[in-house]
Structures are given as structure tokens and as C-alpha cells.
Amino acid sequence: MTSSSLYVKETKAIKRTKGSLLVAESIPDIKFGEIVDVWLSSGEVKRGQAIDISKEVTVVQVFGGVSEVDLIGSKIRCKGETLKLAVSEDILGRIFNGIGEPIDGGPSVVPEDYLDVNGLPINPAGREPPAEFIETGISAIDGLNALVRGQKLPIFSGSGLPHNRIVAQIIRQAAVKRKEEQFAIVFAAIGVSYDDAAFFMKNLEQTGARERTVAFINTASDPVIERISTPRLALTAGEYLAWKQGMHVLVILADMTNYCEALRELSAMREEIPSRRGYPGYMYTDLATMYERAGRIFGKGGSVTIMPILTMPDDDITHPIPDLTGYITEGQIVLSRELERKGIYPPIDVFLSLSRMMKEGIGAGKTREDHNNVFMQLYAAYAEGCNLREISTIIGAEALGERDKIYLTVADRFEREFISQGEFEKRKVEETLDTGWELFSALPEEDLKLIGEELIKKYLPKYSEKT
Amino acid sequence: MGKIWRVSGPLVIGEDMKGSQVYEIVEIGSEGLVGEIIGLEEDRAIIQAHEDTLELKVGETIRGTGTILTAELGPGIVGSIYDGLQKSLTVLMEKDSFIKRGAKVFALPRDKKWQFSPKVKVGDAVSEGDIIGTVPETNLLEHRIMVPVGIKGVIKEIREGEYTVEEPVTWLEDNGEVKELTMMRRWPVRKPRPYKQRFAPSRLLITGMRIIDYMFPLALGGKAAMPGGFGTGKTVALQQLARWAQTQLNIYVGCGERGNEMADVLYSFRKLKDPATGRLLQEKEVFIANTSNMPVVAREASIFVGITLAEYFRDMGYDVLLVADSTSRWAEAMREIGGRLEEIPGEEGFPAYLGSRLSSFYERSGLVECLGSPERRGSVTVAGAVSPPGADFSEPVTQNTLRIIDALYSLDVSLANKRHFPAINWLTSYSLYVDDVKGWWSEISPEWDVTRATALKLLQQEAELEEIVRLVGPEALPEGDKLVLLVTRMIREDFLMQSAYHEIDTYCMPAKAQLMLKTIIKFYELAQPMLDSGVSVAEIRSSPIVPRISRMKDIPNDTFEQRIKELWSEMEASLVAQRGGVS
């Protein structure tokens, strides 16, 4: 969707074509970044964007899957438009494609406003630090990697791992939680299979959240180039609902790996100097300008929380896509193939996972006073157990001392009792913390170094059950 | 006045630009977007735009300003939050929560009056760097007004009272010519500010972080880098430095990083108090926030704006710390511009001048004798985060940085994953300031270097023993080695680990650090003879004194000395009792 002014200009003077790039003679008065119509000789009309303008040439990037052959003999029409999304409260419940056109058979949105899909940077001095705990009902998240409103927390997954089910569980158990507060979900499907997109939509339907959802769908069979605009449209819709309508918005972007692949393709087409593994050097900034749209703002009621999903190529966390993402987001939830093989759901690798905004969202008055200590002690115990597990694969568990055997058992129990839970099981954060204390009961009490004595007396089952 | 010839992202080429200069600031288009000329070819100027160029058109005007990128220097800097070009974000906030391009705001408030007290008299001859008066800028910082670089003369008039930064407060006469001086100066950010003489650093920069102060000390006027993969704790560590470093002024440059982190820093500095003075930290802090979603090119400027402010306060005779998070994002900004210019790229697409640009930043650190009188010394200490792709330190930004800096805090993904924070790897980090600060430390404790060396040696030994444990298991080790592992675990967990979020442990005074480590070493010394009398390490480990040692962190800095004495006598009693129980 675009906003337009009245004048129209046209040029047929195409000098060169390259992939989906059109190099035309300089078009007077075209704006940098302007959206144009490209009339192919076949009569078909495509969208394009001016990505380089000068007195000599205008370079237009054509959207919507075209080949060089299609572009021969085409003409460009300019209307002075830039990529904008028409918004109003009526977008809730609607489904759009990757350039913001309705695809649910409904009417086009009667706009209250047209918003630039790139958004504007939030003034850092105007940001309110995120501090509101979101209870997802999943222990590995709530207990160890808590999510807060206004955070950007991605899921790093691998092909075939159950990221979609986990996100569906989060939506089911968390986003919809407080009915009295205004919430909304914005879902962007970016180059995912039709089935995956349908899975999400169906899940939203079943949760009853369908009418509180705006969806932007670009499936694997849709034009690659529109994967660049899909997440931006979603974030623009999210911002509108949060900052103009005061809603708490959860934006799900799946799968950002497809976005990055599209960006790489585009960059190659433009013959830019590639950085690591062919991805453009500006991929960090490009991703950051999207993810930074999460947050809270002083004086505005709503919030934007972003949960991108990405699949790590070859399960490699150092691959540029997860790596750059990790450098931008406020932590990451990493799924583990090893836990998946052990039959553990959700297979969350708690060592590689991290929530940087956790500390502000937990503790007395928010979750429970012992949360931070339980969190630290669980990590310490599990780390020790995993280390011993590694040693014991070589020397055998029998060769370990008594104390070490305890840690080995606790590590196993941690995976089976704490991390593992049902797909439809919603654990209260208190239950999650109590499960932690159950595990601590198996450890020598003097090893609970990271917990204050008072808390031990209050929560360790052997004391608390007496009272 | 010229015209736009080409726009490609942040790169703008102007024509009819004769008479412009490289580095001149220009205003582009009807909104007057700020840009900087980075190259000239005949009548064309290559301009990097510091603001988003969307919707610019060919043929729009470009207006030269005749000035280059400068920082505004004067009262009103401390406590400010600036963007990469020193625009006040607080002032911008009054208009909108979002940053719109083309907005023009001053760095220094123009309407605020400051109490100026002269320090020189009519008839005094003054020259560059001389302090002519002072302004109580905050409760923690006295702003010293200096004669600008390159100016001298005899004081004709000097006024005490309340003035804005634009009102003259002093009149100088030089060769029959009278010059007016206000309290505000400008300085081109890419040019280092002059000083009289440079010295080798010799005093410890107290950071309150044990692994830094004790193991790998940073000296006032030093330069340090902190490379590490994502989530290894660079930002938290730099924030800790900016919070607790015992300097007169700290500058926090958030360069291409997260907005929520900036919000968190700003928020906490409004609440936290400086341990030495009890005043709000905000009163000794300057923030520069050019987050990753703000224009890339301004990132490049932000570091230079920051270091210029640091030098200015150094020139007043202060110790200033500048932390930059992250220099990698800064380097990427250079790469982006270089790429658009179609320069021949160096390694991984970075410009060939990456190394020299990095050193032009780090080299502006140092301990100096300032220009002018009274005689005074000031220092700028620099600590920069480096964010290597894939946590692989062989990449160009890390490698070029290592050639320049003298203290390396290398952050380790595996430590961070185990939640050992600060995740500074003790085997690969180093500080070349160890000898320089020995004199300083010897006043706190003459044993510092010995205790330090003992601990580092034990940790080295641990690394070797771990290799063996991996092959034969922990139980197969001789008791003496098991004891080493017990003690090194204590060094790691009870000394090196230090949570930034622990109410007390977040800041540890050097004297406390010394006693903490001493306690662990003493424990080792007492435990060794116990092995000879047949006590096992398993028994030693279950001694009640072990958890007591691990709770040393909870003891406040001020009562520590007293409490530690008690702990020592308990330790002796308890271990001796255990030994007695066996024999």
C-alpha cells in the first residue's frame, strides 16, 4: 500500500537490466527510495523501488519475481510514492501479503493514516526500560530466560526442531493472558511453507486470538523480493497498534533466515562487496533497524515485543545469521538437537540461551524473591553436572566420587523434570521455582552457595515442609 | 551552494561544489539534513549523510556551512544525553519520542545561566590552557574555563556572576586588539587536543572489578579492549566501569548498540550513587547514544565526539574514562561508507585505513601535563568493546585493535554460557600496566604482586590438571592435586566471579579484593599440612569454613577488614580442629 500524490511521470528509456534491477535514464524528480510501477512488455505491472538515483541514471529494484527477459521493453511510471502501510484499527483480524495488500478476500483498509514502513528510531532517552514479566508457562523460559514486555527475544532453531510448536505454546499461554489489557499479535510469515503458515493461523484461531491478530503472509512460493518488506510491514502494524492504540503487541517473525537469504540475493544482484559468507556488510544494521522497533516508551501505554524465529544453517550458531542476530537481540532461546533426540520437549539449551532483560522482570513483587538465586544456582549445578557427564563418558560414571554422582543425577533430573514439560502444560512461575528447589534438595546443602541462608530456610523443602 | 547529483543510501554526491573543503559540514535538501564532505573531485563533492536520505531528489540544494564537524565545549555537558553528532536527545524528547531527521538542537543549553567565578585578575597575562574561571557545573564537577588554544593576551575585564554560555565573561587585549571570551568553545572532533607533555601511566584506575583491578589492572591514561562474542558481557562490564571507575568524569558511548540497554544505563545512573562521594552518578557522566537503528554514518562521528569531550575535561586536569560499545559497529560504519564509495576494500571488506582509524581513536588516551597554568595533570583512559563475528578473534577489527591496546580483557563464550561473570578469561587476558601500578598497589598491600602471581600460577596449574581429569577422572588424582582444584575453584567462584547485580559485590574496593584473595591462599596454606596428617580433600571441602569463605562477597566494603579477621581466626580454629580429629 502506498500513499500517492497526483503527478505521474513515465520513462521508457531502459539502458540495462540486471537480474531484477532496471537501469534507466535519469528520471527527473524521482525521490530516493520512491516506489514505482514497472509495466512489463507483457502488459503485467510490477512494483519497484528507486535504490540509486543520479543525473545520469535511475536504478530501480523490481519486486515480485521477474527475470531479465521480462524487463526488456518495460517502462517505469512514477507517482511520487514511497512504501507506506495504510493503517486503522480495522487491520486487526486481517491477512495481507508481503507488500501489504489484503489477501483474505476482505475489502481494503479504510486508512486512518499512512505509515512509512521503515519507521522512525525511538529516541533512546525516551525509552522506558522493559521490566514487566511475561509468564509463558514454560519453565526453561520463565525460570531461566524470562521474557519481558518490550524485549526482542529470538528463537534459534534448526530444521525439523519444534520451534513452531513452542511459539504456538507461548502465544496460547502468554500473549492472551490478561484479557482486561489490550493485546494484539502481529504475525509475519516470511518465506515459510504454506503448511507452517497455516499451522500458525489455525493455532491463533483455536486460541481465540484470531480477531486480535494481523497477519502478513509471504510463503515460500511468493516473490522472494517481498520478503524484504514483509517484516517491515508487520512491525509498522505493530507500532501503530502499540503507540497509537496503546496495545501490548507481540510480533512474531518467522522465519528470519529466509529474510536474510533474500537480503543476500538482493545484495548480490546489486553487485555489492559481500562480507562474511556472501551476506552484505550492512546486514547487522539492516536487522537492527527492524529489531530495535521493540520497546516501551515513556508516556505511551503499549509495548512492542518481538519474537523472531530463525533456523541456524547446519545448526551452526556462529553462522552470520544467528551470530548477527545474537548481537542485536536481547538474548536468544536456543533449541538443541541433542535434547530433542532425548525426547525432551521443549528442547531448550539453557547454556546457549539467554535473556538479557530478565533481571528487571523478576524478583519480589514481580515473580518471587528467590527467583534470581534459584536461577543462578540451577545454572551452576547443571553446568557442573554436564561437565561431569562429559568426563564420565570417558572414564565411566562408577569412577566418580559420591558427590560427583549426585551432580550427575541432578543434571539428568533437571532435564527431565525442569526443562521437559507438556506442550499443553502451563506452569506457574511459582511451580517452576519450586521444581528448582526440589532439585536442590538432592544437593549437599553447603553447595547452595548462591542462595542466601534465609531463602534456604524458607524454600528448601526439608525446612519449608515442616512449617 | 551546490546541487544533489546522486543519492545512494547514505552516500550523496553534489555538483557545483567548488570552494568546499574536505570534512566540511553541509546541509542537504529542504530539510537541511546534515552531511559531511569526505572527498572532492573537481566540482563534485562526495558527502556522507549523517541522516536518512529517503525521498531526497536529484537537483535539490546542498548548502555548505563553512565549518567542519565540531563539538561544543562548555558548561552543560555533564549529565547530558547526546546522539552521535552531539545533539541533545533530552531536548529532542520534548518534541517527540521518535527521532525525526533534520531536527536542529544545540549541545549546550543557551538559556541556562551558570555561576562564573574568575580565577585571574585584570592585568594578568594569560595564554592557551590557563584557567581563567570556574563554574560549579554539578555537585561533583567543577567546570574549569580555559583560555582557548591559540589565544593569549592581558585581561582587560573579567566578570563574576551568572551568565549563559553565549555571553562574554572575559575581555583580553593582545597587540592592541580586544577579544571577547564566552564560556563556550568549539573543537573539530577529528583533531586531538594539544597538551604539554605525555607521561607513562602510573596510577591504578580503580574499577571495583576484582579481575581487572587485581589481576589485569588498568592504569589512568591507559587503553584497553574487551573483545567477546555476543552475550559474553561486554556491555555489562563497560557499564560497570562507567558506574564505578574512580575518575572525575565518565563518558559512555553507545555506538551502534541497543536502545533498551541505553535506557537501562540512563535509568540506573539516575538512581545509583558514587561510592566515593555518595552523589548521584549522573553528576559525573556524559552519555552518547547512537543506537544501531540511528543513522550509520553518525556512528562514525560518535566516537570522535566522545573522545573530544574526554580530552576537554582532561585539559581541566581531570581523570576521565571513556568507554565505547562497540568499536566493531564503528568499524562497520566505515566499511559501509567505503563500500558505497567503491574504494578498494581491505580484509573482509573493511577499508584499508581501518587500523589507522582505530589507532587515531585509542591514541587519544593518555596521561598528560595540560597546557596552561596552574600546572596540572589530566588523563583519558579508553576501554573499547569489540564484537568479533562468530566470536572469532582472528577477524580484522580485533586484530587491528590488539596491535594498539595495552590491556586485553578477552571474554569467553564458554565462561559466559556457564554464567561465570565477568567472563574474562584469566589465561588469555593481559595487562601491560602491571609494573606501572605496582607502586600504587604496594601502598594498599605490599604482598599484591606475590598473591597475584600465586593465584595466576594456581589457575594455570588448574588448566593442566583439567586436561588430566578429562582422561582419568577427578578421583584418580593425588590428594595434593585435588586440593589445588578445590582452591582454584574457590579462586574462580569466590573471587573472580562477581555479579554486576549483587547489591554489595557489584563494587569491590581494592583493599577488600586483596583480603579476599589472601583468605583463599591462606586456606590453601593451612590445608596443605592437613593432607600430610591424613585428612582427605573431601573432608576439607565439607568443612563449614568453605561456605563461609564463599560468602565473603556479601560483606560490605567498610566492615570488611574487621570481619575478615574474625573469619581468619575461625578458619584456623576449624581447620586445626579437623586436623586434630584425625590424628
Ligand SMILES: Nc1ncnc2c1ncn2[C@@H]1O[C@H](COP(=O)(O)OP(=O)(O)OP(=O)(O)O)[C@@H](O)[C@H]1O
Ligand atoms: N558481570 C556480570 N554479572 C552478572 N551478569 C552478567 C555480567 N556480565 C554479563 N552478565 C549477563 O550476561 C548477559 C549478556 O551480557 P552483555 O549484554 O554485557 O553482553 P555483550 O557482550 O555486550 O553482548 P553483545 O555483544 O551482544 O552486546 C547480561 O544480560 C547478563 O545477564
Ligand SMILES: [Mg+2]
Ligand atoms: Mg553489548
